[in-house]
Amino acid sequence: MLDLKLLRENPDAVRAGAMKKRLPDRAAAVDRALQIDGELRLLNPKLDVLRNEQKNASRDIGKLAPAEREAVLGKQKERKAELAGLEEREKQLRADLDQQLSLIPNVPDADVPEGKDDTENVEVRRVGTVRTFEFKPRAHFEIGEAQGWLDFERASKMAGSRNYFLFGDLALLHDAVLRYAVELLVGRGFTAVDPPLMVRDPAMFGTGFFPGGEEQTYRAEKDGLNLIGTSEVPVTSLHSGEMLAEGDLPKKYVARSACFRREAGTYGKDTRGLYRVHQFHKVEQVIVDVADKARSIEHHHAIVKNAEDMLTAFELPYRVVAVCGGDLGVPQAMKYDIETWMPSRNAYSETHSASRFYDYQARRLDIRYRPKDGGKPLVCHTLNNTVVASPRILIPLLENHQQADGTVRIPPALQPYLGGRAVIGKPLG
C-alpha cells in the first residue's frame, strides 16, 4: 500500500509506475482512489460537526430539567438518524478506498529497466565460466533417474504432476544446500527462523500476494488458511501491528521452510525434471529496517551478495539481472534476479529473486518504529531474497558438476554435509 499523501501529491508518478509495470487496470485504480478520497474529504467535515453537536448535547442532557430534556431528546433523535445515513456512506467509501488502494502497485524505482517481460530484463554482471563438456552431458533428471535418486512417476501417480521423490545422496544433497545456506546467513548475523507454513489472509494481503495471487496459492478453505509460497510471507509479517524501537533495527532473519505453489497457467511449461514443482524448500533472507532509502539499497546489494557468495562456494556460473518493469511484481520497487547456468536448458535460469519494497509491505502490515529522537512513528522498510531454493538448485549442481561416468563432483563447501565425500553416485554403464 502506498502512502495516500503520495497519491494526492503525485498521482502522475504513481500512474506512470503502474504503466511501467504494464498494469493498466491497476493504474486506473489511482484515479478511482483519488475520486473516492475527494468525496470522503467532503463528507468528513460534515460528520465531524454533526458528531460534535451530538456529543455536546448528550453530555449536557443529564443536567437538564425534565421539561427541557424532552426537547433536546427529540433533537438528538433527528441528529442520530442523519448521522446514521452519513456514517453508512462513510463506511462504504472507506471500504472502496481501501480496496482501490490495495490494487495500486508500488512505484518502480528509477533503476528499474523499461521492458514488457522477462526477455527484457537487463544483465548486470556475469560471474564464473560456463563449462564446455568433453562428453555428452546428461540432464539432471537423466542422472537422477539413472542413479536411483529421483522418481517422478510414482510421485505424480499419488500426488499429481510436478511432484517428485528424492532418494539417497540426492535427498542428502538437497538437505546439504539448505543447511549450508542457513549457516552462511547465521554467520552473517541473521537469526534463524522456522515459520508457520499456513497463514491467514492478512499475511497474504500484507505482503502483497493478495489480491492477485489467489490462483497461485493452495488454500485450506475449511480453516481459512493459505499454504505459503515463500517464507517471505510469515517472516515479513512477523512484526505486523508492532511498534518497534529504532535500536532494535535492523531485524535480519533467515528462514528455512517448505513452499507450495499451484503453478496454475503453466501447463506444458518446464514439465520435465525439477525446475517447476508444486512443493520445494527454500532458505529465505528477510530484512526489516528503518525508513531510509539509501539504507534499503545497501541492504539490497548485501542480500544479493549473500546469494552470490553461496553460488561461488557451490562453484556455479551465474548472472545477475535487473528485472524490468513488466516483469516486476505489484509490491516491489526494484528486483534483481540471479540466474544460474543450467546446461540442459542451455541457459541461465532463475534461482534467486531479491526484492526491495521500501514501506509498501510494511504499511500494509502496519510495521512501524519509533525513531531514537522520540519523534513520530515511521513505517519500516522491508526486503527479501532467496538464499537457496531446492530442488531447483540441484539442477545446476548435478548438471555442472557431472562427470563422464555419470558420477557427480561435490564442491568442497558442501562436502562436510555429505560425510566428507568429494563425489556421489556410482559409475553408470
Next chain:
RNA sequence: GGAGAGGUGGCAGAGUGGCUGAAUGUACCGGUUUCGAAAACCGGCGUGGGGCAACCCACCGAGGGUUCGAAUCCCUCCCUCUCCGCCA
C-alpha cells in the same frame, strides 16, 4: 473437543453507562542538580485525520447492536491464558 478467565497507550496496569482519550507505574524526550554519570526533582509525552490557530473528529482485539450518551451493557468472530479430554 468440553469448562472457565481475559484482550485498554512503547510496555505494565486501573477503569462496569455521562467533561475518561483514559488514573498510576515504567520507558522515552527536554530541563534542574553533577567534573561527568546514576539517583532525585520539574516539565512534556498514545495513534490517525481535519484546521493558520484556539480547537474538532475517530480509535480501549475485530465487526454488529442497545442508548440522548458505550472502554464500560448485549450478540458474532479472532486471539491469549487455566483446567479436563484427545493426540504427533
